[in-house]
Amino acid sequence: MRIGANNDPLQVIRLQAFLKAFEKFDYVTINGVFDEVTQMAVMEFQLRYKDDVLTPWGISEPTGYVYITTLGKINQILCGTGIPGVQPDKVIKDIKSATGKESAGFKEGMGTNTLSSVPVIGSATDSGPKGQNEELDDPWWYPENLTAALFTWPDSGTELLKSLYELLLVLIVLYILGNVLESVLYKEQTTEGNKDVLDTIASDRFKAKWWTIAAGLLVAFGGAYYLERWYLLLPLLIALIATIAxxxxxxxxxKLKAEVKKLVIITEKKS
Known part of the structure; x- marks a missing residue:
């Protein structure tokens, strides 16, 4: 991965989440775009671990390219795996003509045909290194994929307002759906009878409404992930947990209602 390249957004999110959460580069925005801020954090990371990242290539200046040794160091921190060895002379010889040679010398991370040995962020290499493109097929439910996506936030005021609008719309629709289903399923239920029967009816109505909302939130969570609305994932997850609770x-x-009512009465008396 590097700035200006056709990077996979999910892998960039993984990288940004790692830089922000593990390396404390608080200025990084988790947005799936390999921007200048992300490049700056990568370069600081490379300098921080230059003996493992830069020295094997025979260079001392950071490049901002996330390639074999940079990925290897990230995976070492995350998974405790080793850092792949490199052969700079061979890699330089194999550099693709479309990429060309940098006038300042070889930069760690330039496109080569040796990419089959490059590890991926957050993946252990117990059975040998994985291909660079293999991680693109990781199912969405992989823990590292979900974790990275959950830490994604809107990177502008406009996107924040948009995310709040979408979240509010989802919650309103689900609440209305829950009320409608409750009314349809129990519209013929009597409001008279002994206390046990009434309590059972009330319990069934309550469960029908709120389990419908919980199921809707779960579907909305999956839909948000599929549509790459990363910023909705954490709020929807919190709403789902709160609903189940x-x-x-x-x-x-x-009992809670009684306590709240009592608190309101006390507050009114004091005022």
Missing amino acids: WILTRSKHE
């Missing part, structure tokens, strides 16, 4: 603690709701 609300369902599982139903028995305490009346």
